[in-house]
Amino acid sequence: MPHTKDELPDVLYSAAQVRALDSSLIAAGTPGFELMQRAAYATWRALVRRWPAANELSVLTGHGNNAGDGYLVAVLARRAGWTVRVLAVGDPSRLQGDAALAHAEAVSENVSIVSWTTQSELRGVVLDALLGTGLSGDVRQPYAQAIAAINASGLPVVAVDIPSGLCADTGRILGHAVRADLTVTFIGLKLGLFTGEAADVVGQLMFNDLQADPELLSQAASVAARLSAGNLPRLACRPPAAHKGKFGHVLLIGGDRGFGGAILLSAQSALRSGAGMVSLATRPEHVPAALARIPEAMVLGTSSANQLMGLLEKVSVLVVGPGLGQAAWGRSLLSAAANAPLPQVWDADALNLLASEHVSLPGDCVITPHPGEAARLLGISTAEVQANRPAAARALSEKYTAVVVLKGAGSLIAHPDGRLSVCHQGHPAMATAGLGDVLAGLIGALLAQGMKAFDAACLAVWLHANAGAQQGKFGRGLAASDLIPAIRQLLEEQAPCLK
Known part of the structure; x- marks a missing residue:
């Protein structure tokens, strides 16, 4: 490495x-x-x-x-x-x-x-x-x-x-x-x-x-700035009398038919990264699996966007896109999210639908494209994105007035005000499905706990990459869910829950 x-x-x-x-x-x-x-x-x-x-x-x-x-x-x-x-x-x-x-x-x-x-x-x-x-x-x-x-x-x-x-x-x-x-x-x-x-x-x-x-x-x-253990944004310690209501309520939306695992990974990541409460809106047929895997989450079987409306008034952060799909179900749920005045993380198919101009990005958003998604959002080729990753990250941040995480080797975090950070840690064993879903849930949890969007993105990317480097030492066969306990441990080392 x-x-x-x-x-x-x-x-x-x-x-x-x-x-x-x-x-x-x-x-x-x-x-x-x-x-x-x-x-x-x-x-x-x-x-x-x-x-x-x-x-x-x-x-x-x-x-x-x-x-x-x-x-x-x-x-x-x-x-x-x-x-x-x-x-x-x-x-x-x-x-x-x-x-x-x-x-x-x-x-x-x-x-x-x-x-x-x-x-x-x-x-x-x-x-x-x-x-x-x-x-x-x-x-x-x-x-x-x-x-x-x-x-x-x-x-x-x-x-x-x-x-x-x-x-x-x-x-x-x-x-x-x-x-x-x-x-x-x-x-x-x-x-x-x-x-x-x-x-x-x-x-x-x-x-x-x-x-x-x-x-x-x-x-x-x-x-730009290089993310390192010594310059990371930090979560504040929790007071002894803390309760779940102080640390946000994340709603994760996604998991169309055939893609149910993606949103479960995001939900599990949000839960284990310190969100006070976690809710999940997914296809009704995925509810039993969600409850079996994450009994701590509140799971809503959702057939239409109308079922989201009451829940959107109760939560503090949205994570939208993992397993969402691009069919009518996913499009309707994304439209509902786009109209909610909440901090949001958009990933995966939410970005593909954004690129197709099916929906507009709300304010106070973090978007997390991989190079292919970034290319679609910018209307250029993936090769052009990779030829100048810093320029692509900045262009996306300016175009959408959002914090952008351009994933890949040497992930970049860009703010509309011109700030740019790079995270060079990681491991080639991380070249596997589901890691982006874990990252999206982690960013959502940090937002829910009160971090600003750029700080949450920087800390999340560093935690995610270093957890991957830690687990990657065991070699090939890394599963996305392997990162979640490692992220929890690293977060505690960086920002202890108690003084």
Whole structure:
């Protein structure tokens, strides 16, 4: 799994913002070549810690500052007695400024520097110093061939600043990308390291601020925040005289014929996440199963939207969509919900019906699309959503004036006011049905307990992802319901019920 050490800052930047920070550090008196030396030393130190028995290094360089870092790491390795060879994919004569100085230092240290060809042999640890954060278009030759050779080598790989070919702003692979085991990044964390396809190529992420002035960093503009245990919104403790009426009444609506399990998962999640009361409106034939599985819930067998009207006046939060279907039954129930002046969570088929313009989204809503649903809501392709997940999340939030959870690797939470958070935790075992239903119920429960929509979404996504990571350690076969007790435990650790 990527990002195994959570010793990272919470603030995330665009590539342009990090370049501006770099320029600010230089303007404040730190020479650019000194920053490059610090980056090289940080990379070398991380490399040696990760592979302490290694003694051979293959460095692949381009012709930008990323290459300069690579040449200086090669110098450090040679001084340490390693066998070192630089394979120059970019012409060293094109190097400028600090990168040219780094190349000159490698030459003066008698580092072996040869031109890379498709026949070049890679040995030992491979250092990716090919392409940095300035890459915008797809990777071209000969870099694509060099990246393919690195990935086919089977050798341990460390990337300098960012795996070559990964977009620093979006997390999209630009045609080809190095699959690193370790990425050492500098000055400021880039958003693209935490969402989209980044999880497949970043490996373990290590960060070094290169001794940047903390005050300078604190004043810099950023694009997003990384959710971590230290910066999560928190539920307040409960007073000893608490009663169920103080913690909300969640009504969950869904479960058409053939989809009854989805709304039960949501209801069970809402109940176990602290909602004071839970009601469930579903098809009459699902009532026995609901009562057997969740006897604590109040279950209403619902054949038409008219049966909801009295209940809608008694509840405080709605969760609509899991198993709802897109037939007449689901459409009528969704229309009733849309007219209720209550905080709401819309998921699954509620979003598909919203995309078809069958209904309008009420205010004070959280919507939780996966990339396919997001594409339908925006009228674009799923590939376009995945190509720029941060932009898609923001566009949805603006279009619907709602808090948006764009699910997937590196889930994003966007607020209409421009706030954006990313949750990079999780586990590939979570690639299974029903997890979105659990998340929807969890958000509903947090809303019912008084959290604001953006805070509830952020906390819920983090709890959900970390419960998945915890349960994913047991391997394949994770069931959505496995997350519910783990979420309850994590929530108690983060926000104890009693002081």
